[in-house]
Structures are given as structure tokens and as C-alpha cells.
Amino acid sequence: MILQAIEFATAHGTSANGRNRVKYVRRLEQVEDLTDEERGRLQPVVDRFAFRANDYYLTLIDWDDPGDPIRRLIIPCEEELADFGKLDASNESAITVAPGVQHKYGDTALLLCNELCGAYCRYCFRKRLFMTTNAEVTTDITPGLEYIAAHREINNVLLTGGDPLLMSPRRLRRTIAALRAIPHVEIIRIGSKMPAFDPWRVLDNEEMQAVFRDFSTPEKRIYLMAHFDHPRELTPEAIDGIACLIDNGVICCNQCPLIEGVNADPDVLAELYEKLSFAGCPPYYLFQGRPTAGNRPYEVPIVRGYQIYNHAIQRVSGLAARARFCMSHESGKIQILHVDNRYIYMKYHRAKDPRDLGRFVVCHRDDDAYWFDQLRPVDQV
Numbered sequence: 001m002i003l004q005a006i007e008f009a010t011a012h013g014t015s016a017n018g019r020n021r022v023k024y025v026r027r028l029e030q031v032e033d034l035t036d037e038e039r040g041r042l043q044p045v046v047d048r049f050a051f052r053a054n055d056y057y058l059t060l061i062d063w064d065d066p067g068d069p070i071r072r073l074i075i076p077c078e079e080e081l082a083d084f085g086k087l088d089a090s091n092e093s094a095i096t097v098a099p100g101v102q103h104k105y106g107d108t109a110l111l112l113c114n115e116l117c118g119a120y121c122r123y124c125f126r127k128r129l130f131m132t133t134n135a136e137v138t139t140d141i142t143p144g145l146e147y148i149a150a151h152r153e154i155n156n157v158l159l160t161g162g163d164p165l166l167m168s169p170r171r172l173r174r175t176i177a178a179l180r181a182i183p184h185v186e187i188i189r190i191g192s193k194m195p196a197f198d199p200w201r202v203l204d205n206e207e208m209q210a211v212f213r214d215f216s217t218p219e220k221r222i223y224l225m226a227h228f229d230h231p232r233e234l235t236p237e238a239i240d241g242i243a244c245l246i247d248n249g250v251i252c253c254n255q256c257p258l259i260e261g262v263n264a265d266p267d268v269l270a271e272l273y274e275k276l277s278f279a280g281c282p283p284y285y286l287f288q289g290r291p292t293a294g295n296r297p298y299e300v301p302i303v304r305g306y307q308i309y310n311h312a313i314q315r316v317s318g319l320a321a322r323a324r325f326c327m328s329h330e331s332g333k334i335q336i337l338h339v340d341n342r343y344i345y346m347k348y349h350r351a352k353d354p355r356d357l358g359r360f361v362v363c364h365r366d367d368d369a370y371w372f373d374q375l376r377p378v379d380q381v
């Protein structure tokens with residue numbers, strides 16, 4: 001029902017109130033620049049892992065370049081069908097404590113309040129949410145709010161999904177107002193790729209802007225955790241969208257994974273980080289890709305990932321270099337600190353078990369490993 005409402009509301013062009021509207025597509029036949037042969041080859045991929053894009057984002061693709069990074073980000077590829085990983089690679093279902101609520105670190109809760117995104121990133125680690133059988137996201141957040149209200153240690157709530165900025169402004173207002181009514185919730189963050197997928201979701205949307213103005217106060221700011229993966233996503237409209245968020249009181253920062261063929265290149269990553277820092281949306285986390293089913297073509301081994309990250313941050317200013325390179329592992333957020341000829345050095349930046357917090361971990365260097373579980377700690381011979 002939500003899907004129908006959103007797709008009904010997003011007719012192409014300009015709406016009656018003068019807002020720009022992007023047009024969503026869910027079938028490969030709707031992507032004019034794909035050939036019939038390509039559509040035939042890619043249909044089995046779409047049958048397994050959902051496809052969704054929009055006309056604005058598709059215009060960012062250079063269709064003459066088969067390896068175009070924006071194309072890679074949004075258009076399926078056959079290698080997704082390779083046998084690889086699990087659908088829930090970080091075992092998020094194990095920390096789901098109420099419908100739509102994940103609680104892994106004492107002070108932080110995730111509220112999965114929407115099961116749609118402005119497009120579906122091919123490398124998404126939550127692609128299971130877009131599958132018809134999934135029930136981890138809820139549109140009724142009442143039990144989730146009750147859980148958060150009953151747990152006074154939670155001072156930090158991340159609205160995520162799917163993309164919370166695809167909710168109607170009225171529903172977003174209701175959600176944020178309900179969280180603001182819980183005294184111990186100090187920080188509200190919104191994880192969103194809409195500034196990249198559809199800048200007009202905020203730009204032309206006075207009702208949405210009013211939500212930010214009303215609830216991002218000097219004492220308690222709202223944080224927008226943006227998700228730009230490549231410098232070409234930072235179009236003039238996207239930069240205007242960031243400026244609009246800032247003008248309405250929002251603090252912006254960026255988090256994204258390292259993606260083969262998209263940003264796994266020190267030059268590209270450095271350019272992305274510089275542009276983001278210039279625009280007032282400095283990087284926060286760079287994530288090692290989770291070994292998620294369907295994501296084989298987008299994965300970068302840990303060692304090469306660290307080398308790319310390290311080269312990138314060495315050539316940018318301090319603000320652009322603030323990103324931590326982390327693995328969101330089932331046991332916690334593990335920061336990759338350094339790699340030398342023999343070892344990989346890591347530290348628990350966040351930990352599911354508080355006893356692991358800050359724990360230093362040294363593993364034997366393995367240039368083929370993609371994930372923490374594949375590494376061998378030095379105390380194991």
C-alpha cells in the first residue's frame with residue numbers, strides 16, 4: 001500500500017504545487033538505454049534481487065561507458081547471481097528486539113521505518129528488506145517507540161530502512177515528534193540516500209523542510225547521514241539539497257561502503273571526500289562491504305580496501321579525512337587501523353559486548369579476505 005501511494009504520488013515532471021517530481025521505474029523495459037539483449041540477460045537478476053531506479057538518477061549514467069560507476073551502482077549485473085554470502089550478513093535479525101527496532105549497542109537503537117528507497121543500490125546489505133517475504137520493517141512504529149521509551153540507556157536513534165525521507169512529511173513529522181517526546185532520546189539521525197537519488201525530495205518540499213526546522217533545535221540537532229558513493233552524484237541539485245538541509249538546521253555527514261567499480265579507487269574516493277567536505281557534508285564512515293548474497297561483484301578485499309582508503313585520506317584535508325574505515329560485523333564496528341607486510345591491525349570502535357569496546361585485534365594478513373570471519377588472529381597458529 002505504501003508502495004502504491006508513493007508511486008502514485010511520484011508522477012513525472014512537476015506536481016500541482018510546482019514541485020519537481022522524479023519518475024520511478026521498477027522494470028528493465030522502462031530503462032530506455034538498455035538494449036533488448038541486455039534486458040534479457042539481466043532479467044534473472046532482477047527476478048532474484050529487486051530493481052528500482054528513477055529518471056533523474058538514470059540521467060547521471062554515461063551509457064557509452066559499460067563500466068560507468070553510476071550504472072554499476074544502480075543497473076543489475078549478471079555476476080550478482082554468483083554463489084556468495086548470506087542475505088543477512090551481519091545477523092541483524094538477532095538484534096531485532098521489537099518490530100522494526102534493532103538494538104545492538106546500549107545507547108543506540110535503529111528504527112527501520114520504511115522498506116523503500118529512492119532506487120535500489122545493487123550492493124545493498126539490506127536487500128532482504130525489499131523482498132516480499134520480509135517482515136523486519138514495520139509501518140506501525142508504536143511497539144518500537146514503546147521499546148525505546150522503556151530503555152533509558154538509548155539516547156541515540158537512527159531512522160533507517162529503506163529510506164525514511166521517502167515517507168510523507170506528515171509521517172516523518174509524527175515519527176520525529178514521538179521520539180522527541182521521549183526525554184532520554186537526545187540524538188535523532190536519519191540515514192538517507194535521497195540527497196543523491198532525488199534532491200527535490202527536500203529541495204522543493206516546504207513541508208519536509210518545516211519538519212527539520214521544527215525539530216532540529218540548537219539544543220538537539222537532527223543529523224542527516226547522507227549516502228553519496230561517487231563524486232558524480234554531487235550534481236548542482238544534490239549540492240543545493242545539502243545546502244537546503246543545512247539551512248533548515250540539519251547537520252550533515254556522509255557514510256558509504258567501498259564498492260568495486262564505483263569508488264574503490266583512491267582518486268575517486270579522495271575527490272568524493274573533498275567535494276563532500278566543501279559542501280558541508282564531511283565523511284563519517286567508510287564501510288567494508290558486508291558479504292551479502294548478490295554482492296560478489298561489488299566486494300573489495302580488506303587489505304586492498306585499506307590501501308585505497310589510506311591513499312585517499314592522505315591527499316585530502318583533515319575534514320575530508322575524518323572517515324573511519326570500519327567493518328559492521330555481528331560483534332561490533334571494527335575499525336581497520338593499519339596493514340603491514342604481516343598483519344592487519346584493528347580495534348573495536350563499537351562493540352555488542354561492552355567488554356570488547358576498544359579491544360585491539362591483530363590478525364595475520366590475508367590479501368584475499370573480505371570479512372573479519374575469514375581472518376586468523378595472531379594468537380591462533
Ligand code: SF4
Pocket residue numbers: 116117118119120121123124125126127161162163192193227
Ligand atoms: S539507499 Fe541504503 S538501504 Fe537503500 S538500497 Fe541503497 S544501500 Fe540499500
